[in-house]
Amino acid sequence: MTAAIIDGKAIAATLRGKVAGEVARLKRDHGVTPGLAVVLVGNDPASEVYVRSKSKAVVEAGMAPCDFKLPATASEQEVLALVARLNADPAVSGILVQLPLPPQIDSQKVIAAIDPMKDVDGFHPVNVGRLSIGLPALAPCTPTGCVMLAKSARSSLAGLEAVVIGRSNIVGKPVAQLLLAENATVTIAHSKTRDLPDLCRRADILIAAIGKPELVRGDWLKPGATVIDVGINRVAGEGGKSKIVGDVAFDEARNVAGAITPVPGGVGPMTIACLLLNTVRAACALNKLQAPSV
Numbered sequence: 001m002t003a004a005i006i007d008g009k010a011i012a013a014t015l016r017g018k019v020a021g022e023v024a025r026l027k028r029d030h031g032v033t034p035g036l037a038v039v040l041v042g043n044d045p046a047s048e049v050y051v052r053s054k055s056k057a058v059v060e061a062g063m064a065p066c067d068f069k070l071p072a073t074a075s076e077q078e079v080l081a082l083v084a085r086l087n088a089d090p091a092v093s094g095i096l097v098q099l100p101l102p103p104q105i106d107s108q109k110v111i112a113a114i115d116p117m118k119d120v121d122g123f124h125p126v127n128v129g130r131l132s133i134g135l136p137a138l139a140p141c142t143p144t145g146c147v148m149l150a151k152s153a154r155s156s157l158a159g160l161e162a163v164v165i166g167r168s169n170i171v172g173k174p175v176a177q178l179l180l181a182e183n184a185t186v187t188i189a190h191s192k193t194r195d196l197p198d199l200c201r202r203a204d205i206l207i208a209a210i211g212k213p214e215l216v217r218g219d220w221l222k223p224g225a226t227v228i229d230v231g232i233n234r235v236a237g238e239g240g241k242s243k244i245v246g247d248v249a250f251d252e253a254r255n256v257a258g259a260i261t262p263v264p265g266g267v268g269p270m271t272i273a274c275l276l277l278n279t280v281r282a283a284c285a286l287n288k289l290q291a292p293s294v
Contacts, residue, residue, distance in 0.1 A: 002254060002255060003227070003255075003256070003257040003259055004153065004258065004260075005254075005259075005260065005262055006149050006153055006228075006260060006261045008145075008149060008261055008265055008266040008270050011152055011270065012145075012270045012273040013269075013273075015270070015273040015274070015276075015294065016057065016060070018292070019273070019276045019277050019292075020060070020061045022280050022292040022294070023061055026283060026289070027062070030287065032287050032289070033062075033063065033064050033091075034063045034093040034094070034280050034282070035063060035065075035091045035092050035279075035283075036063055036065060036092075036093065036095075036096065036120065036275075036279045037066040037067075037068065037092045037096070038051055038065070038067050038068070039068045039070070039079070039083070039095070039097045039098065040070070041071075041074050041097075041102060041105065042071070042072035042074075042101075042102050043072060047098050047100075051067065053272060054272055055067055057272050057275075057276060061276050063276070064091065066086075066091070066092060068082060074105070075105075076104060076105045076106060076109065076110070079097070079101070079105055079110055080110065083097065083113045083114055084113065086118070087113075092118065093280075093286060094118050094119075094278060094279040094283075095115070095118045095119065096121050097121075111123045111124055116138075117282060117285055118282055120138060120141075120275055120279050120282055121140060121278075122137065122138045122140035122144075122174065123140065124138075127139070131174060131177050131178075132177055138281065138282060139174060139177075139278075140170060140171070141272075141274035142170065142171050142175075142274070143174040143177075144178065144270075144274040144277075144278075145267055145271055145274045146171075146175050146267060146270070148270060148274075149228055149261055149266065149267065150179075150205050150207075150226055151182075153258070153259035154226055157179065157182040157184045158182065158184070159183065159185070160205055161184070161185050161187075161205070162187070162204065162206075162207065163186075163187050163199055163200055164176050164179070164187070164188045164189065164207045164209065165196070165200070165206070165207065165208045165209060165247070166208070166230070168209065171209040171230055172190075172209050173188070175207055175209070179205070179207075187199065187202075190210070191210070197219070200216060200222075201221065203221075203225055204222065204224075205228070206225055206226070206228070207230065208227070208228070208230060208231055208247035208248050211231060211233065211247065212231070212233070213231065214245055214246070214247070214248065214250075215247050215248075216229075216248040216249065216253065217249050218249060218253050218255055223258075224258035225257050226257065227248055227253055227257045227259070228266070229247055229260070229262075229263050229266060230247065231245070231246040231247030231248070232268065233245050233246065233247070246261075246263030246266075248260070248263075250262065280292055
């Protein structure tokens with residue numbers, strides 16, 4: 001058996017096209033232009049690259065970008081004051097404060113200060129709570145993308161056994177809630193889990209999000225399983241050059257799984273696409289309009 005490759009780039013491109021169509025509809029029918037404000041504090045190179053990618057995607061979708069860059073020495077009060085201004089700005093549909101923040105700033109305090117209706121990252125306690133009890137919420141982008149990718153390989157997730165490796169607030173916990181909403185039976189595994197390989201072998205759907213390169217081996221998988229690899233790990237490659245690998249040993253896993261995401265080119269492109277979707281959903285909610293069905 002050779003697994004079908006789940007093409008995250010293609011699925012994300014399709015989603016971005018649908019989002020652009022929704023943006024055009026909002027402009028044409030309601031005079032509403034969704035706007036995304038991205039706040040970057042400091043000079044982290046990876047964050048700067050990611051923010052540029054987000055801003056480019058926002059423009060391509062027809063939305064209004066609104067980028068703010070503060071120095072690494074910015075105080076917590078300065079960041080909170082900026083968030084308060086963005087909360088009050090009717091032109092801003094979504095607010096994203098790029099993490100990590102410098103050590104003098106309490107990330108949780110900043111996240112909690114964002115208007116939950118503009119929290120397009122889905123990290124605010126209100127959105128976390130609504131997601132946990134099954135109410136409509138802005139859900140985190142990467143978990144949303146993971147479930148979309150899984151559903152591209154399986155028409156229904158209902159009744160399937162899902163194992164999530166990783167319990168972070170950003171991926172592990174919210175993706176488990178989203179899988180429960182799809183009526184899957186969900187187990188969350190982590191660094192203290194006993195007999196992890198045996199647990200993984202039960203999974204019809206395996207979400208690997210633990211940040212350990214190629215931890216999941218081919219013989220950990222149930223034949224035909226759908227594998228969604230969230231990991232992005234830089235390791236030494238041939239000739240001293242580095243390469244990017246996931247949390248799953250891809251070459252082994254593709255001989256056992258039924259479908260699998262590659263790294264790169266799997267989950268990554270979906271994160272920005274789902275951010276755009278959340279921004280449109282936020283714009284609709286703020287303007288009391290029907291949300292897009294995508």
